[in-house]
Amino acid sequence: MNDLFAKFDPLIQQRQQLLDGGVTDPFNLVMERVESPTVAICNGKRTILLGTYNYMGMTFDPDVIAAGKQALDDFGSGTTGSRVLNGTYAGHRAVEDALKDFYAMDHAMVFSTGYQANLGVISTIAGKDDYIVLDIDSHASIYDGCALGNAQIVPFRHNDVDALEKRLKRIPEGAGKLVVLEGVYSMLGDIAPLKEMVAVCKANGAMVLVDEAHSMGFIGEHGRGVAEAQGVIDDVDFIVGTFSKSVGTVGGFCVSNHPKFEILRLVCRPYVFTASLPPSVVATAATSVRKLMDSADKRAHLWENSKRLHAGLRQLGFTLGTEEPQSAIIAVIMPDLETGAAMWEALLHEGLYVNLARPPATPAGMTLLRCSLCALHSEEQVGEILDMFAAAGRATGCLS
Amino acid sequence: MSDRQQISDQVHALIQPLNKKGIAVTDATRFAQDLEWDSLTVLDFVATIEDEFDVMITMNMQAEIETVGQLIDALVRLTAEK
Numbered sequence: 262m263n264d265l266f267a268k269f270d271p272l273i274q275q276r277q278q279l280l281d282g283g284v285t286d287p288f289n290l291v292m293e294r295v296e297s298p299t300v301a302i303c304n305g306k307r308t309i310l311l312g313t314y315n316y317m318g319m320t321f322d323p324d325v326i327a328a329g330k331q332a333l334d335d336f337g338s339g340t341t342g343s344r345v346l347n348g349t350y351a352g353h354r355a356v357e358d359a360l361k362d363f364y365a366m367d368h369a370m371v372f373s374t375g376y377q378a379n380l381g382v383i384s385t386i387a388g389k390d391d392y393i394v395l396d397i398d399s400h401a402s403i404y405d406g407c408a409l410g411n412a413q414i415v416p417f418r419h420n421d422v423d424a425l426e427k428r429l430k431r432i433p434e435g436a437g438k439l440v441v442l443e444g445v446y447s448m449l450g451d452i453a454p455l456k457e458m459v460a461v462c463k464a465n466g467a468m469v470l471v472d473e474a475h476s477m478g479f480i481g482e483h484g485r486g487v488a489e490a491q492g493v494i495d496d497v498d499f500i501v502g503t504f505s506k507s508v509g510t511v512g513g514f515c516v517s518n519h520p521k522f523e524i525l526r527l528v529c530r531p532y533v534f535t536a537s538l539p540p541s542v543v544a545t546a547a548t549s550v551r552k553l554m555d556s557a558d559k560r561a562h563l564w565e566n567s568k569r570l571h572a573g574l575r576q577l578g579f580t581l582g583t584e585e586p587q588s589a590i591i592a593v594i595m596p597d598l599e600t601g602a603a604m605w606e607a608l609l610h611e612g613l614y615v616n617l618a619r620p621p622a623t624p625a626g627m628t629l630l631r632c633s634l635c636a637l638h639s640e641e642q643v644g645e646i647l648d649m650f651a652a653a654g655r656a657t658g659c660l661s
Numbered sequence: 662m663s664d665r666q667q668i669s670d671q672v673h674a675l676i677q678p679l680n681k682k683g684i685a686v687t688d689a690t691r692f693a694q695d696l697e698w699d700s701l702t703v704l705d706f707v708a709t710i711e712d713e714f715d716v717m718i719t720m721n722m723q724a725e726i727e728t729v730g731q732l733i734d735a736l737v738r739l740t741a742e743k
Contacts, residue, residue: 392719397704407720414720418708431717621699 284602285609287617297321298509298637303614309642309649311632312616316589317478317559318637319509319549328548329541336540344371345526348537356547360516363550364485364500368522371514371543373535375474375503376402378513381531382470382499383441384410391437394428396420396453398446398624400472409531412439419446419624422457429465438467444487445475448623448631449582450590452476456491463496470499475588478507478553479560479636504546507553512538512546559636563589566634566643573647578660582629592618593630593650600659601628607653613646668714668736672729675709688730714740 280286294302298318299310319325332352342348353371360369372378383406387393391412395403398419407414415432417424425440432438440462442453455471462469473486481489484507488494498519504512515525526532538546564586571586574593582592595601598619605617608630616631623629638646654660669688676686679702684695692698698706707718710732716739718726726732 397701397708415717416704416708416720418705424708424712427712427715428717431711431715621701624701626699626701 279599279602282599285606287602287605290609290614295320298635299639299642301614303609306612308609308612308614309638309646310614311634311638311646312614313635314475314506314633315509315635316475316563316633317507317509317553317556318635319507319552322509322549322552324552325509325545325548329545332540332544338541339539340537342536343533344537345533350537350540350543352540352543352547353537356512356543356550357514359547359550360514363483363554364494364516365483366500366516367518367520369514369516370522370525370529370532371512371538371546372532373513373538374511375501375505375513376405377531377535378501378503378515379403379472380406380409381529382501382515382525383407383439384531385525385529386468386499387412387437387439391439392432393439393441394425394432394467395441396443396446398448399441399443400447400474401622403441403443403472406441420451420453422454422461425458426461426465429461429467438462438465439470440467441470441472443475444471444473444480445588445590447475447590448618448627448629449592450475450586450588450631451583452480452487452587454491455488455497456493459488459493459496468498469496470501471497472501474501474503474506475590477502478556479563479589484553484556484560504542504549508546508549510542510545510549512542556636563634563636566636566638567591569640569643570632570634570646573643574650577647577651577654579650579654589634591632591634593632595628595630595659598628600657601630603657604630604653604659607656608649611649611653613649613653664740665733665737668740669733671713672710672733672736675706675713676729679706686729688728688733690729691727692729692732693727710736716740716743 292301292303298315298320301308301310336350340348357369357371379402387410389411393407393412394415396419397416415428417428445452459469471488476486478484480487488497499515499517501515504510567586567589571591580594618629618631620626
């Protein structure tokens with residue numbers, strides 16, 4: 262018998278080598294207790310959370326929790342069904358209404374995860390003779406959406422407006438065109454030049470989908486994302502987002518003003534052939550989305566945190582993913598995986614959790630310590646975080 | 662010099678900066694196995710090729726292109742179609 266797992270041997274070996282070096286497994290951390298959006302107990306130690314995407318700190322919001330408990334009592338623990346059969350409860354409609362209000366758009370469709378939202382929308386709307394033009398650094402869910410469908414796929418170099426335009430112009434006349442962009446790219450925390458890109462798309466007759474997973478809730482005047490901040494949200498055909506970041510639960514969605522949008526509910530397989538979100542989840546999401554509409558103070562504090570951490574890490578001597586803070590993600594670039602893993606462990610030892618990100622998830626083969634800030638990180642916590650980076654940097658030799 | 666030879670020279674020149682192992686590149690050289698390029702390196706290289714020759718090589722077409730020779734043949738065809 263040919264062992265089908267033989268293809269994973271190189272990865273198994275690389276992982277074993279890393280662990281044999283005595284490093285704690287960076288991909289097997291357990292949070293024993295979670296005290297708040299910014300603090301958990303890991304390995305018995307109080308740990309500041311700086312890698313959770315919990316940007317707006319909604320996970321312990323009292324109104325959100327109360328809505329979830331009430332829905333558990335009123336509607337039970339799960340729907341046991343597809344959205345198109347027995348899986349649409351009042352709460353699913355309510356959260357779609359909340360999204361329509363949040364984005365000021367005509368239609369909203371909720372999926373069971375953000376991954377499925379990209380998978381479903383991209384694979385369904387672009388057919389065999391259509392073209393999808395996407396940024397090379399796109400999230401896996403976007404690539405997987407392309408792979409699930411059968412459109413022609415054309416990637417362009419990250420955030421390069423000219424490269425996008427050239428590719429649009431090479432597409433045969435009359436073919437359908439979908440351009441897929443992200444507001445914030447989650448590895449380096451950089452934003453897209455959406456103003457220029459959306460203009461190029463429209464000039465070349467392409468529809469535009471923007472994934473605003475990492476910007477919802479705090480970028481743009483109403484927290485609608487980078488497209489709002491750059492004044493082009495009215496020219497974006499589809500916005501895809503998630504409940505698992507700023508909203509603080511799980512689920513995904515697409516909002517649009519397209520007049521025929523609702524037909525997707527019947528033809529989109531990752532929407533139809535899966536169970537819908539539990540009632541408690543949609544209740545917490547609806548409450549959270551509505552509260553995010555009115556969170557200008559929290560948005561301002563999150564930006565302060567991001568600026569302070571960026572400046573502080575730079576001053577310590579770390580190399581960062583962006584010249585200026587562009588989002589709530591600050592990526593610290595490590596020289597290699599071994600140093601990155603050692604630094605990750607040293608930070609955990611100090612009482613700080615960040616994400617260790619490595620190829621192929623990262624661009625250009627980089628190893629990153631990815632930090633995502635929360636609006637509920639206090640000024641004192643940001644100070645503590647910087648002290649811990651200084652100590653861990655010295656302990657591992659990253660800083661002299 | 663034939664079109665194929667000229668295209669081949671251009672392709673070889675673009676491969677060289679990414680030929681980290683310094684292997685001898687022929688028409689039979691495979692991008693993934695011999696040059697050991699990962700998926701992102703391939704995407705980046707294809708983007709460079711597209712702009713150099715002003716052609717479109719979709720990811721769907723890339724699935725059929727495993728060797729340097731197959732890429733050159735595809736470029737001969739694509740540039741002739743323009």
